[in-house]
Amino acid sequence: MEEKEISQAVVGRLPRYLRYLGELRDEGIERVSSQELSDIMHVTASQIRQDLNTFGGFGQQGYGYNVGYLYDEIGKILGLNREHRLIIVGAGNLGQALVNYTDFERRGFLFLGIFDHDQKVCGKKIRGITVRPMEEMADFIRENQIDIAVLTVPKNSAAEVAELLAADGIRGIWNFAHVDLQLPRHIQVENVHLSDSLMKLSYNLASNGRDDLQWAESGQESRSLN
Amino acid sequence: MEEKEISQAVVGRLPRYLRYLGELRDEGIERVSSQELSDIMHVTASQIRQDLNTFGGFGQQGYGYNVGYLYDEIGKILGLNREHRLIIVGAGNLGQALVNYTDFERRGFLFLGIFDHDQKVCGKKIRGITVRPMEEMADFIRENQIDIAVLTVPKNSAAEVAELLAADGIRGIWNFAHVDLQLPRHIQVENVHLSDSLMKLSYNLASNGRDDLQWAESGQESRSLN
Numbered sequence A, B: 001m002e003e004k005e006i007s008q009a010v011v012g013r014l015p016r017y018l019r020y021l022g023e024l025r026d027e028g029i030e031r032v033s034s035q036e037l038s039d040i041m042h043v044t045a046s047q048i049r050q051d052l053n054t055f056g057g058f059g060q061q062g063y064g065y066n067v068g069y070l071y072d073e074i075g076k077i078l079g080l081n082r083e084h085r086l087i088i089v090g091a092g093n094l095g096q097a098l099v100n101y102t103d104f105e106r107r108g109f110l111f112l113g114i115f116d117h118d119q120k121v122c123g124k125k126i127r128g129i130t131v132r133p134m135e136e137m138a139d140f141i142r143e144n145q146i147d148i149a150v151l152t153v154p155k156n157s158a159a160e161v162a163e164l165l166a167a168d169g170i171r172g173i174w175n176f177a178h179v180d181l182q183l184p185r186h187i188q189v190e191n192v193h194l195s196d197s198l199m200k201l202s203y204n205l206a207s208n209g210r211d212d213l214q215w216a217e218s219g220q221e222s223r224s225l226n
Helices: A008-026 A034-041 A045-053 A067-077 A093-099 A102-106 A134-143 A155-167 A194-206 A211-218 B008-026 B034-041 B045-053 B067-077 B093-099 B102-106 B134-143 B155-167 B194-206 B211-218
Strands: A084-089 A109-116 A129-133 A148-151 A172-175 A188-191 B084-089 B109-116 B129-133 B148-151 B172-175 B188-191
Touching (some): A008 B194, A084 A093, A129 A134, A134 A155, A194 B172, A194 B188, B008 B034, B008 B067, B084 B093, B093 B109, B102 B109, B109 B134, B134 B155
Parallel strands (some): A084 A148, A109 A129, B084 B109, B109 B129, B148 B172, B172 B188
C-alpha cells in the first residue's frame, strides 16, 4: 500500500472505524457503503470517504467497501498485525485495572511485567503476573523485548520513571500521569489525561443548551468538520 | 465575558492551559507572554493567541497575560467554579482507581456514590464510600442531586445502564465503556476509549521514523496546525 502522510486526527479516528467494521464483520456483513457506515457511525459519508482515501482508498464506486478487507487493512495500518510486549509501571488500582482488560490482549498487546517501587506490593500477583521492584526493570525490558511501558505512577515521579524507561530502550510510553513528558524524539508518547477529559465534560455541561455544542454529545469532533 | 462558539478542539486544549498556568501561579509568576507559554507548552505562540482570543482575549500587547486572572477565567469557562456531584457505576478496578484520584475532588468533582450489580461487591467501602446495588441508583441520583455518572461497566451492559442513567435525570456521562452511547441530545457524553488510545500509540510506533510523525511525541496535535 502507498504510504502517505496521515494526520493524527485521521489516525485518531481509525480505531473507531475498526470497531464498527469488526461489528459488521461479526454480523456476517461483507460489504458496506460509505453512506451505511455514515448512518451507524454518525459521521458524514464524505468524511468517511476522505478518511479512507488517505490510505489510497479501499472502496469501489457503486460497490462500497469490502468489510473484511478494510478491517484487516486498518488493523495493519494501526500496527495490530504484530505483537506488542508491555510492562506496567505503577501497580495501583489503575495499573491493575489495565492488566485486567483482556480486550488489549486480544489485540496483541501482551502485559508481561508489572513494576512498583513499593516493597509491600512487590511479590503480589495480578492476573498471574508478579509485581516486581523497580530495580529489576532494566533487565526485564531487555530480556523480554518490551516495546511499550504503561505509566501509571503518580505525577511527581512520572518524569523520572519515563527517563529510566527511555534509557532502558522502551520505544513507546502510554502515559496516564497528569504531566507532559519531555523525552527523546524517537520515543512515542500517547497521553491519557483523565482530568482533561473530565474538564471537557464539565465544559459541555456548563454550555449545555447552546446549539453549537449539541453535536458533541456522542463524543465525535468529526461531525463539525463537514 | 462575551460568549462565542468554541470548537471542541479548543475546549480540549483548555485543561492543558489551565495545568501550565496553575504551575506558573504556584511558582509565584504573575504574568506570562504567549511566547513564554509557547516555550514551556511546545505549542506555537500564534496557536496560543488564537485559542485565548476565542474567549475575547485576556492579553494586552506588550504586557502578556495575567496568570492568575487567566487561570481563573479558564477555570470558569470549564465550569470548575461550580461543584459537580458524581456517582460511579461499576465498582471494578477502574471504578476504584477513579474514586481514589483525589485530584478530581480538588477540582470540585465529588464522588458521592458507587453502584454495582454484583451483590458480592455491594456493602464494600472504597475510600469511605459504600458500594450500593443498582436498584438504589435512581433514588440516590434524585436525593443527592447527582449530575455526572462515570460509566465503568463492561461494554455489553453499558448501553442499558446509560439509558437508566438518562431516565434518572443524569446530565453528563463520563463513559469508559468501549462503545458509543446513543442518548437524548441534552445528555453530554465524554468518552475515554482506552483501546483507541493504545492503538494510536501502536500506529505511531509502526510509523516511527517518519518525519511527519515526529511532532506527535509529546501528544500534541496542535503543533501541526500552524
